[in-house]
Amino acid sequence: MxxxxxxxxxxxxxxxxxxxxxxxxxxxxxxxxxxxxxxxxxxxxxxxxxxxxxxxxxxxxxxxxxxxxxxxxxxxxxxxxxxxxxxxxxxxxxxxxxxxxxxxxxxxxxxxxxxxxxxxxxxxxxxxxFSQYEKDIMQGIVERQDSRYIYVNLGKIEAVLSKQDQMPNEFYQPHDRIKVYVSRVENTSKGPQVFVSRSHPDLLRRLFEQEVPEVYDGTVEIVSIAREAGDRSKVAVRSNDPNVDPVGTCVGPKGSRVQAIVNELKGENMDIVEWDEDPAIFIANSLNPAEAVDVIFDLDNPKACTVVVPDYQLSLAIGKRGQNARLAAKLTGFKIDIKSETDMEEFYAKLEEGAYIDAADEVETLDEAVSESDLTADEYENVAIEAAEDEATAAEEVAEANEATADQTEE
The missing domain is CATH 3.30.1480.10 (NusA, N-terminal domain)
Incomplete structure (x- = not known):
């Protein structure tokens, strides 16, 4: 030496x-x-x-x-x-x-x-x-493919794109330039390993940050994302500035901003809905393009609700293979049951009929109990009066329930 x-x-x-x-x-x-x-x-x-x-x-x-x-x-x-x-x-x-x-x-x-x-x-x-790029978006070049991964060149390293992270509507060829989301970076015994994704919901978030300056600077906030990669996505947005329309800002002039994202994702449909503090309004917005007539929450389960839509929009609200309702449920975090107006009217009619039947059965039961007993005439009269009052009370409760339902539907 x-x-x-x-x-x-x-x-x-x-x-x-x-x-x-x-x-x-x-x-x-x-x-x-x-x-x-x-x-x-x-x-x-x-x-x-x-x-x-x-x-x-x-x-x-x-x-x-x-x-x-x-x-x-x-x-x-x-x-x-x-x-x-x-x-x-x-x-x-x-x-x-x-x-x-x-x-x-x-x-x-x-x-x-x-x-x-x-x-x-x-x-x-x-x-x-590359650990600094974790949870961020990068552009790479498709290098090769085997039975497990597609290998994407990010410059100093070759990242891997697994099958579950690929979009089902895409076919990757060598030398294709694609934007990928860096899901995680691991330091293995064979060196650093970078895992990327095209199906991750946060890829959509990063693309909006790139295309919409208001999202990047925080004026418009993406609250939640529901995505079925390659087919359709729903994005809930809200504005931190009362003078800025969150949906219009994300869509852009003549849809230019959202169209750039759709093109990057090879035609994935995009629904941008406005978030609202009122869960009923937010749930109604999440079913876009269908219009909700009413949102009824389940008293036993606060995270479940029934949405009433016009008859002619029932299939639109549910979507192809239930996709629209499924994405709305993911976006809002509520279990959503969709019914048409006709179905709800039939439901309330059955409910009303059931209430009258129950009241009549109760009166009949009281009459049978009185007839089989050893009551005096005065005692029988008192029991009959009580039974009649119970029947009237039941009828009034049913009427009040119908009136409340009508008011809620009008609202």
Missing amino acids: SKEMLNALDALEAEKGVSKEIVIEALEAALVSAYKRHYGQAQNVEVEFNQKKGDIHVYSVKEVTEEVMDSQLEVSLKDALLLNPAYEIGDKIRFEVTPKDFGRIAAQTAKQVILQRVREAERNIIYNE
Whole structure:
């Protein structure tokens, strides 16, 4: 070794960012193993690298003992005192055992250590760089494909696009340029691994941030996203500025902004709806393009509701294979049951009929109980009056329920 080695370490530190001290520490450990392997020695060995001259020295470390049991690991107190009268039992003495041809072995070992450290440093640099892009969007070039992944070149690294992260309506060919969402970055034993997605809902969020400045600066906020990749998506937006229309801002002049996103996603349909603090209004908006007549919440389950729509819009509200209702449920977080106006009228009619039947059954039961009893005429009259009052009360409750339902429908 010589000063050329020191110059190489300095250049490595400047170009690759690999600390010289880390390389020297690894080199010394590797040279210890190389010495024991090449010279068949089992004693304690230390390797010292001179950072000023670039020289390497090998030392055998022995402990001072009263009686020598292993000459490779121990030295007698008598021999130690001949070297230095200050030595005592338990002291460690270093004897230089640098072989004459050790320079060749040292050079080969140094080359291997340096290459290894360079690879590790490059992996760390790539990992640190791409971990900053996690949960963000990047543009890459399709390289190749196998049975498990599509490999996308992101510049310094090849990312993997799994089958579940691909869009079913897309076919990827080599050299295609695509925008991908970096879902996660892992530092594995084989180096950093970047996983990307085209089907992730947050890809849509990042695309809106790119196309709509108001979304990027926070004036318009994307509250929730429901997506069936490659087919249809719903996006709920709200404005933090009362003078800004959130839906119109995202759609853009003549639909230019949303059209750019649709083109990037190869024709995926996009519904942009306005979020509202009132769950009923938000749920009605989420069923766009269908119009909701009424939203009725389930008292037993606060996260369930029934939406009433005009008869001619029932199929539109449900959507193809239930897609519109399914996406609306994902977007709002409510379990949505959709009924037509005719179905709701029939439901209320059955409910009303059932209430009258229940009241009549109760009166009939009271009459039977009275007839089978030993009541006097006055007692029977009192019971009959109570039964009639109960029947009237039941009729009034049904009427009030109908009136409340009519008011709610008008609203």
